[in-house]
Amino acid sequence: MNARALVDRLAASPAVPMTGAAVTLAIGLVFIFVGAPHPWGWQGIDQYHYLAIDLAQGRPFETFDVPWGYGYFLALFYWLFGPTPLPALVVQALLNATVPVMVYAYAARAFDRRVAAVATLLVACLSFNTVYVS
Structure with missing residues (x-):
């Protein structure tokens, strides 16, 4: 062959x-x-972690700095498994x-x-x- x-x-x-x-x-x-190997010292989910904690606890999405979709995606998992x-x-x-x-x-x-x-x-x-x- x-x-x-x-x-x-x-x-x-x-x-x-x-x-x-x-x-x-x-x-x-x-x-x-x-x-x-995140670029420029970026740590990953950054502010989404804190936004998702608030969303999982029923608080509103309080910023226009970042898109809301990932915050709600992450909040679902925080609601199910805790803030990890x-x-x-x-x-x-x-x-x-x-x-x-x-x-x-x-x-x-x-x-x-x-x-x-x-x-x-x-x-x-x-x-x-x-x-x-x-």
Whole structure:
């Protein structure tokens, strides 16, 4: 089997999107539980933590400085589990792990399986979104 046939066979494998999802999830969980390379000293959820605590306790969203959607998302988890961001971050990592699968599905239809495999592996390993999951 020549190299091109091997690449085509690997690119057509259903393992490609699942491997991409597993890699993204693993990176996201490492960033959550070990530490993430946040830019410029940013600590992650910053003021959303305090906004979510207020929202979980029934207080209003009192700022226009940040979008409200993530505050309510986080508040749901704070209401269910207490004021810890870990459950919400794990759910975010799980949702983010679907991105390589979606990229593969789209790219395989729009281009071909080889392009889809490369795009999937790139987004799995290099997505800046994975940093923001944590």
